[in-house]
Amino acid sequence: MIYKVIAKSEFKRFTDALLRDNTSFGPRQVDTDSRGKAVYQFLPVTSSDDVAFNYTVTASSAKHFFLPFREELSRFVFQDQEWDQQINYEADPIVLIGLRACDISALNILDDVLLKGHFPSPYYLAKRKNTFVIGLDHLPLPDCFCKSMSHHTISTGFNLFCSDIGEDYYLSINSSKAFNFLKEFDTRDPLDDDNCRLVERRKIISDSFLSEVDVTALPSILDIEFDSPVWEKWGNKCLNCGTCAMVCPTCYCYSVEESFATNLKGATRQKKLYSCNLVDFAEVAGGHNFRPKNGDRLKYRYYHQHRGFAENANQQICVGCNRCGRACLAGINPKDVINDLRMEKESCLTNISSSPDRI
Amino acid sequence: MHLKDSATMKRDYSLDIRHLTRVEGHANISITVKDGKLLDARWAIVETPRFFEVMVKGMSAERVPFLTSRICGICSISHALASIRALERAMKIEPPVVAEKTRLLAMHGETLQSHALHLFFLVAPDFTGTASVLPLITSHPDLIKAGLRIKELGNEISTVSAGRCTHPVSLVVGGLSKAPDKQQLLQLRTMIQESKPALDTACSFFRTLKIPEFKRETEFISLSNGSSYPSIGGSIISTDGVKQDENEYLLMTNEYSRDFSTSKFTRLSRESSVAGALARFNNNYDRLHPKAKEVAASFDLQAVCHNPFMNNIAQLIECIHILEDAGEMIDSLLDMELREIRTPYSPKAGSATGAVEAPRGILYHHMETSDEGKVVRADCIIPTTQNNANIGYDLGAIAEQALQEGKNDKEIEKLCEMVVRSYDPCISCSVH
Amino acid sequence: MKHRGFTFEKLKIASFDFTCCEGCQLQLANRESTLIDFLELLDIKNFRELSSEQFDDYDIALIEGSISRQDEVERLQAIRRQAKTLVAFGSCACFGGVNSLKNKFSLKELVAEVYPGMKVETMPVKKISDVVKVDLSIPGCPVNKEEVERIMVNLATGSLVTLPKHPVCFECKAQLNTCLFELGEICLGPITRGGCNAVCTTGKTPCLGCRGPSEEINMPAFVELVKARELSLDDLQEKIAFYNAFEGFSNHEA
Amino acid sequence: MPDKHFVIPRQDINREDFTSSIPDFNRRSEFMKTDMGHKCIITNIVRLTEQEKLFKLRIIDPHERGIFRFKPGQFLMLELPGFGDVPISISSSNSNHEFLELCIRKAGHVTSALFTLDEGAHVAIRGPFGSSFPMDEMAGNNVLLIAGGLGFAPLRAPLFWISEHRERFLNVAVLYGVKEPSQLLFTYQFDEWEKINHITLHTIAEHAEAGWRGKNGMITDLFQDISIDSEHTYAIVCGPPVMFKVVCSYLDNLGIPMNRMFVSLERRMHCGMGKCCRCMVGSTFTCVDGPVFDYWSVMNLKEAI
């Protein structure tokens, strides 16, 4: 890692050049909601003017640049008895500017899951390798809880990370590509004062979190509380809509579908991002559903996010961005669900302590 | 009406077609000639009525255009826009300029799609002597490819400007719910350029066809707003010299019912009148794009033309006009900030008419709103309704003429079917 | 057609329209880029809107529209006798569609208002399954041609024909749309079957549920969230009634 | 500013990119081949019952055939281009390097399409995937193979293994229960197993049919017919979800340690590679951690059985 400091105006020149020369995406305001708040999404940008540098958070994560909502896995071309299967692992280079620390953390988690398991995904890898990631720090929103998940700071997974230290950005440069590009621009080595400003900025960010989720021992609590009534309670609110998984930066479950071309001369195998909240997620031939109830399915999303699956060494994969909580129309969010689960536990503790056997 | 007194022509003839094919909706033709004398010629629409004018009662103005668009699958954009215009005028809402332009563009797309469908899928088989367009896929591949290209372009224009080509999604009271995407507009502009050769192919094909010789003088009615080749709103004018304000649509239509038809009839200065492409051509020739005028000349089509079969050619000429005009509209949209797209409104009581030039002619929606912005009364007059009477008279006249020319039964039947088709009737729409 | 050990036969198909706007039939001629391939899958036996030739040896009958007159009942029953697979094609056929809005009014009132002084036959609007057995439903107002194409390919190849089981929201999110609830509107996306690519909400107009209820919808929770946001229950009612697609769920409303 | 300077160059992916070792199943040269199937020809189709057929496949490419290996209990993804791919257990002997046998039930979309195929048609396979039965660990002991219905399909591979290494095992018994006698699979091999391989077979049907002279009842009724030496017995159990619990707790009561009972689970699968998460049982994947689990591991897993 190399650290530099760049004036914001110079940084603008740098982004202008980069965005001009590459297919780029960054945060842009798309709407103003009914409470007057701006809504942002990662959309195509061609100059620094397009980028909302002081945005809060995007409604959807940047996941779909790496795991598209729909992706062709392979293509079959039929010839008589035979067919030819074509697979393309190539990806076009893009620039992704403005990712938050937790968004980059999410990418690192996806790296773990998709590249370190038994069967690394070349589709994902090609996109990951060809994406130039520029991170941007920010002050948390009132409902962000990435600090609780230890994902509010980041040291890997990006090409360049910018910390806002007033008139300048404090740059963490994590790739030779970024370093070479920046040579053409006016940067300087950080001075003591810059370092102080960085530490101060980090402290401000860290102290600004209003939401906290107690995740200590959560994996085992989730195991123990597998049959908790809390799941049914929240499950009853759930609309089975899959919105939470779609906006989440780490939900990666999918389904595979094959379909014939209309001329019947070929077929494609497509991957579609899915959600464990959708009713047919665990349905098998013959109609048996391993998770027939809303609560069962909702539980699995939490189980995956906060307990982790074996492929990921049983690590939590939630980064605490609360996108799912914001997007859920039913008002289901990790903070409330987890706290409820903990309360369950605690109320049961009081029961035990007051039982006659204990006296 | 009497046949000319010629002994050889004094024969009996009767025609009874139930559910005419290759038209949209269910309708019958019946003609009776006895002893060389035309007793009756009927164009009877038997489609089941849906009662949209009652359905909208009590519905919020906001929702109504989405309902009335379902009057017709082919000209749904026109229906949505007629309602929107009526409601905006009733509640005194001024839509922003961007919205007005986008709406015109959407209508252009719809007209292009509708004309292409009519010319290539429904009319062409009449001239090639096939039962449908399907054999043409192999016998006239270039023509079909050209036709599909034009139709696709029409749909694409509507989709980019209104969100979906059939039953638009972003045309709303007050303007647009979503502005067209500039990237898509750019692509559309290229697509228009690339589609021009397809229209040339189509023109060459139509120039080889022998359009039946037939003429019956009648009155042509269309909108005219002084600025564009008519599309949305304006005064109502006729080739007999009548001119009225949009709100006076009742004076221009004089709607009446006949018990054999679930679709109604209209009249103005004569016993019948015509709306549609040929009427627009006849009334607004001056406003056509020079390119379109040029092609009209190559078909020997001049205003005022009284041959109903030439309505097909007028449609083709409108396609050319649209390709030129849509390109210019897109250019001006690209120059604008597509931000102000909808005027906020509060519900108001009022009543007004919205008239638009649908692909088949003027479409009137009249709406009355309550203080809460709910529709309390509605009236819709559909282009085909305005042509019904004229179709009936044409059928009689063409049967007479054909008998005189000594044509056989099959030939007469075909001519009758063709003359009806040339009006491009939209039957289910006319029984709404 | 025979390849890779499979024999694919053209579908002997017919298309009929009843009380409707014919917009769904029109979709059959859309999606021009693959139209010729699509037509190649079909052996069109009866399609009045497209062809003058009419035969009665079809296997699949697409039924568009709802039923609102006695002659339609008889015509439909005759089609049922012939068709091996009868398809309710579009929301009018599947649910009654917008036409059902007329059922709020008395038949007398309807006729008197539109055809004063005339005798016009009409009856309360029915969906196709009220009259005959339906084998397959393709909802949508209008139907989504992409889906129709896929279903026809599946029928021709003997593949399983299914509709998506997820609601519209799922597709809406893939379009990166701002949720209309965030913009203060009621949208039926959470309870409506997906498969339309969220075309309405992508055009920023609320979903009115033309594709009918999604699998296992949570109507009580949906009504609850509308109330929690203090949105108008009248508006909800108007939207839910629009296509008559949520008949069985009305007891949960408001 | 020089223009070209800021263009991000396209990068291809290569083997070195993968930090962990790749389980290059069948030692195929390219890591990418996880998505590309081996093409196979169907050389033989035997109808076993109303609903099941046995498909004999031969990998067409001699090189690919030469290196394809699997272990008893593993499954593969069977691909019918245009229709889809489905997980299917391998039912043949893993010492047979010429052919693979798959016993398949017509259950839905892909399997129905497969049932319309004739001999000579081509399909593709990916895999093998998943865990296997620890045959070597079982050697030197008694083995109980307990199958319910189609559960016999995954048991056939270990049964072949045992037959081929019969001398390494003590008593071997198969308990096989079905709903109706006509659903019994592989009846034509029963004689061979019993007479030549000295494997005792006990069958039972829930509902009797005309001509059925065997036993009637549930699979657990068969336990009365055998004596089990819990010290030296391993069990393999495979069948519908309800069966696992009943059978395994019965064996547990008999004193067979839970880690000596093996089950083969079935879940919805879309990738077979631990990515789609459709087959999760608790926090384990049926496809990579399973489908073969020892009972101790799964009884601790939520929702397993």
Ligand SMILES: Cc1cc2nc3c(=O)[nH]c(=O)nc-3n(C[C@H](O)[C@H](O)[C@H](O)COP(=O)(O)OP(=O)(O)OC[C@H]3O[C@@H](n4cnc5c(N)ncnc54)[C@H](O)[C@@H]3O)c2cc1C
């Ligand atoms: C490890 C394993 C081994 C199996 N071994 C055999 C076997 O030897 N013989 C046999 O007949 N069947 C076996 N099955 C079950 C078989 O995979 C399903 O019957 C088959 O997937 C049904 O697919 P379909 O397309 O015909 O049915 P549909 O109901 O149309 O299924 C559609 C899709 O759902 C998925 N799906 C449905 N059911 C299952 C299921 N049970 N497991 C995984 N995915 C499913 C598949 O992706 C399939 O493409 C096995 C399943 C697993 C997990």
Ligand code: SF4
């Ligand atoms: S938790 Fe919320 S967002 Fe997720 S599926 Fe349920 S209702 Fe939809």
Ligand code: SF4
């Ligand atoms: S706009 Fe409608 S469909 Fe889209 S997420 Fe919101 S509720 Fe769902």
Ligand code: SF4
């Ligand atoms: S968004 Fe809703 S109303 Fe619109 S097409 Fe889809 S299901 Fe129909």
